[in-house]
Ligand SMILES: Nc1ncnc2c1ncn2[C@@H]1O[C@H](COP(=O)(O)OP(=O)(O)O)[C@@H](O)[C@H]1O
Ligand SMILES: Nc1ncnc2c1ncn2[C@@H]1O[C@H](COP(=O)(O)OP(=O)(O)O)[C@@H](O)[C@H]1O
């Protein structure tokens with residue numbers, strides 16, 4: 001099994017979620033994060049001084065999927081989340097050794 | 113070392129935390145996330161139209177533990193976090209290659 | 225490629241971020257988490273009763289870097305985030321099998 | 337006969353819509369909230385509108401669409417319809433069904449490998465269109481039942497359940513009496529003793545053994561379609577599916593006139609229309625129709 005971790009622009013969440021649910025993905029876990037990279041934040045006025053907002057809001061989507069699904073998922077997310085402008089985000093794939101569905105105790109790919 | 117990542121229902125945090133601290137786990141890192149899966153959110157009225165709340169609040173617990181502790185921890189979390197109703201969550205185990213305690217620079221299982 | 229996951233005290237974010245950007249790290253993803261460990265929270269008065277605040281605010285920094293950069297990054301973060309007092313945090317290193325830059329579809333170390 | 341076929345298929349939809357309200361509840365919780373749940377009111381864990389159906393009816397309709405468009409048994413067509421259905425963002429999909437459909441999407445395989453975890457009721461709940469399409473030829477029904485089941489569920493208990501449910505629906509349509517239907521359950525219990533239901537445990541989970549015990553207990557201890565379904569859905573557990581399976585057998589057995597009109601009227605109009613149309617066309621394509 002693999003974890004596909006996607007950092008995307010917040011307004012892309014619905015498009016990405018719809019694209020992956022159509023591929024039979026049973027679920028995902030989402031968190032609000034802030035990204036720092038080449039994309040610059042805007043400047044803000046605070047107590048009379050202008051300063052750079054460095055960390056931009058992003059959405060992090062974690063999906064654990066079976067090995068066979070990884071490539072299709074990575075391609076679908078990249079296609080859906082891409083605007084072509086700096087700051088679109090990243091997709092990282094890493095190995096998951098065990099998975100358990102808490103409700104039933106099932107484990108392995110059947111628990112996904 | 114392994115990372116045991118648990119997505120659980122928020123009201124289960126204390127029970128799960130108590131169960132794992134009783135097993136001698138020294139620390140954990142917790143974040144608020146939102147889950148999407150078979151469990152439905154309630155419907156909400158927005159601008160006169162009813163829509164389904166898709167993403168439900170969950171708690172994500174990350175514990176890095178030694179290889180020998182993994183099975184006992186996975187079983188304890190599953191038992192404690194389980195209500196038997198859809199949406200109880202998942203446990204994912206993945207490999208951690210290095211660990212460092214920032215305060216002392218110690219590394220390896222002793223740093224956990 | 226490796227993911228270097230750093231749990232640090234919130235006021236250390238700027239120091240750590242500056243240290244790693246000086247090493248040529250192009251980006252990172254940051255989230256607010258809460259930590260539970262040997263560091264005790266303070267007690268708070270709530271409805272007339274004193275209780276222990278167990279989970280303390282921490283910042284989690286995720287940086288995906290090339291294999292060659294890992295040791296230097298780990299040392300820099302540890303040095304910068306360390307205050308010598310309990311609760312300074314942890315650094316965990318794990319393997320990343322694939323990485324994609326969403327904007328361009330580039331993959332591998334070039335996408336970082 | 338056409339009326340009985342409609343009654344079986346409508347029984348499935350009515351049981352699904354009625355039971356969905358009490359799915360995953362315990363009998364005590366149902367009693368506390370509804371005293372006796374006997375109206376189609378939607379709600380439930382899926383927040384349904386009154387008369388809305390779930391995967392039990394939708395997957396059955398998918399099978400019907402494949403068979404009616406091919407006018408012959410078409411397993412790949414059924415798999416394709418399941419895939420179209422999965423992509424349509426249905427209100428719910430069971431995890432075993434989802435895995436099977438996903439496996440078909442990724443590999444094109446029309447049979448999922450054997451799995452201990454496949455002893456759920458997700459294949460048995462789809463038996464109505466299969467029974468209607470193969471009415472008049474039990475051997476053919478058996479072949480079709482196992483082929484469609486193995487798209488998602490590959491386990492001897494699920495297989496046995498599909499065959500028994502299919503036979504009961506068909507024989508009910510062909511005029512079997514209560515004792516003849518009971519005999520079919522005794523065959524099942526002979527082969528798999530764990531399906532025995534004469535000391536009913538009250539478990540109504542999605543484990544196919546619990547599901548059929550619940551269905552058979554209420555089917556044989558009540559005397560009307562309404563009484564049977566009310567008994568089943570107030571047992572909670574996987575109530576929409578126990579309701580659907582009880583509904584298809586009881587519907588076929590008691591006939592259309594015995595299905596409460598108030599339930600039929602509450603059923604979603606489009607679902608009701610398609611169920612009725614499929615029932616008629618499926619029977620007209622069956623071996624029974626060819627002979628009559
Ligand atoms: N090395 C990295 N490790 C972890 N997250 C990163 C890394 N580099 C970038 N990111 C994340 O990806 C986002 C986009 O990166 P950025 O450099 O702004 O644009 P682009 O990916 O289009 O070149 C950042 O805001 C951050 O959340
Ligand atoms: N494939 C997945 N990857 C990551 N997180 C998931 C995945 N599937 C489910 N989850 C998480 O687990 C939670 C529970 O999943 P859900 O499908 O609602 O119920 P259950 O696990 O009881 O079948 C979701 O809200 C989500 O946070």
Ligand SMILES: Nc1ncnc2c1ncn2[C@@H]1O[C@H](COP(=O)(O)OP(=O)(O)O)[C@@H](O)[C@H]1O
Pocket residue numbers: 138139140141142174175176177213214215224231258259260261262263280282309310311312313314
């Ligand atoms: N086993 C662990 N797994 C994940 N995070 C941990 C673990 N142990 C500690 N942490 C994180 O590190 C922080 C500091 O740990 P703590 O035990 O308080 O101090 P120290 O690391 O200085 O001994 C915790 O607040 C928590 O966020």
Ligand SMILES: [Mg+2]
Pocket residue numbers: 390391392428576577
């Ligand atoms: Mg259902």
Ligand SMILES: [Mg+2]
Pocket residue numbers: 359574575576577
């Ligand atoms: Mg059900």
